[in-house]
Amino acid sequence: MREAGERIAALTCYDASFALIEDRAGVDVILIGDSLGMVIHGQNSTTAVTVADIAYHSRAVAPHLKRAFLVADLPFLSFATRERALDASQRLMQEGGAKMVKLEGGREQADIVEYLSVRGVPVCAHLGLQPQLIHKLGAFKVQGREEVAAEAMLKDAKILEEAGADMLLVECVPSSLGKRITDAAHVPVIGIGAGPDVSGQILVLHDILNISPMVTVGRKPRFVQNFMLGAPDIESAIRAYVQAVKSGAYPAPVHCF
Ligand code: KIV
Secondary structure, eight states, X not given: OTTTTOOEEEEEOOSHHHHHHHHHTTOSEEEEOTTHHHHTSOOSSSTTOOHHHHHHHHHHHGGGOSSOEEEEEOOTTTTSSHHHHHHHHHHHHHTTOOSEEEEEOSGGGHHHHHHHHTTTOOEEEEEESOGGGHHHHSSOOOOXXXXXXXXXXXXXXXXXXXXXXXXXXXXXXXXHHHHHHHHXXXXXXXXXXXXXXXXXXXXXXXXXXXXXXXXXXXXXXXXXXXXXXXXXXXXXXXXXXXXXXXXXXXXXXGGOO
């Protein structure tokens, strides 16, 4: 799709009912995100999510996908060593039915990415804001604003792709950096709060339906759009999201940094 110039519409999903709807609505990539810790379990971060949790939700989603490509998150510390990363990936692919795993981190994860990749595990490397680092960062905030940090992230992206990453995900960075990373990469770059000039967009399902704990208490991240507005039902809202990504209508300047 990247080569064909077709924008990729990605969305998180955690259960069978939404899997059927998202697949039917034309979502290209479905992520079993560790955001489930926040939107399903009601925690205030993703750090308590386990491999068992991701495998459980992945098992609920995978059998219902006819065309969407399923990616599953490697949760906090589950990829801290090569062995743990391989065991967790094996579980998410064999038990959970995932076709790719996603892990957060920059060049410090290149060794793990390579270890998994050469063993047949497709990997998406998640750069920019890494929610699993919340207790180090102190807050969810835009990353790569300074030129030195932007250069470092660009280098991370190149190193991770060379290590074997088949996809990159970039969260909460200035649009100019989203574009630089996409221009430099050869694999698809999926953005969330990374501007319009990437290969595709991802959002959290509960955010676009305006029902996540964050949005209901009025703390809506800048890049979130409520697709329920004007939609008669949930499936129409998800279709509207897919269409907005494909046409380039989402993200608008108001969603970007
Ligand atoms: O866990 C998650 O939902 C994510 C986002 C990028 C959507 O990683």
